Amino acid sequence: MQTSQLLIQQILQETQKVIVGKETQIKLSLAAFISGSHLLIEDIPGVGKTTLAKTLSHCLGLEYSRVQFTNDLLPSDVIGVNFYNVKEASFSFKRGPIFSQFMLADEINRASSKTQSALLEAMEEKHVSVDGVTYELPQPFFVCATKNPFEEVGTYELPSSQLDRFAISISLGYPTKDAEREILSAKKSINSQS
Numbered sequence: 001m002q003t004s005q006l007l008i009q010q011i012l013q014e015t016q017k018v019i020v021g022k023e024t025q026i027k028l029s030l031a032a033f034i035s036g037s038h039l040l041i042e043d044i045p046g047v048g049k050t051t052l053a054k055t056l057s058h059c060l061g062l063e064y065s066r067v068q069f070t071n072d073l074l075p076s077d078v079i080g081v082n083f084y085n086v087k088e089a090s091f092s093f094k095r096g097p098i099f100s101q102f103m104l105a106d107e108i109n110r111a112s113s114k115t116q117s118a119l120l121e122a123m124e125e126k127h128v129s130v131d132g133v134t135y136e137l138p139q140p141f142f143v144c145a146t147k148n149p150f151e152e153v154g155t156y157e158l159p160s161s162q163l164d165r166f167a168i169s170i171s172l173g174y175p176t177k178d179a180e181r182e183i184l185s186a187k188k189s190i191n192s193q194s
Helices: 002-018 023-034 049-060 075-079 113-125 177-193
Strands: 039-042 064-068 080-085 090-095 102-106 127-130 133-136 142-147 168-170
Touching (some): 002 049, 023 168, 049 064, 075 113
Parallel strands (some): 064 102
Antiparallel strands (some): 127 133
């Protein structure tokens, strides 16, 4: 038990080196992962939503994939697709980016509800079905989705069935003045070393 607490503390410390001044949000993100659920980060562009997800996956040592959700994204772009393999004269399944331990669904509400719903089975049951065949997802399987405000141009509402799959929803907000100073001084330090 002490080993687990030490490991969690190390993950928090490493994540806080990149995401400055957001200890509560980092703890909630880690809690979503540990509980076997999923995380939704709702906020305006440019406050570090994607950076938090990338940093957390790196600190956890998980296989990471990112899908930029857009209005022309198809469910097969996320899950994968059956294609005809000429050499073998049969259909083969090409896995999509959902087959990773940590999937970032970036700006999930920019995609249509049809594409958003491609995640429902995976998030609930930890597998996907394509053409009547079920494919198990890697374990652990964690979805971290970012969501822009609904007022942003080109966004769609997330249906309640999709929102239900996320155990925790957080907002990062702008950094405090102290956090901004820390971020800027860290960048200056890195630039002067280059």
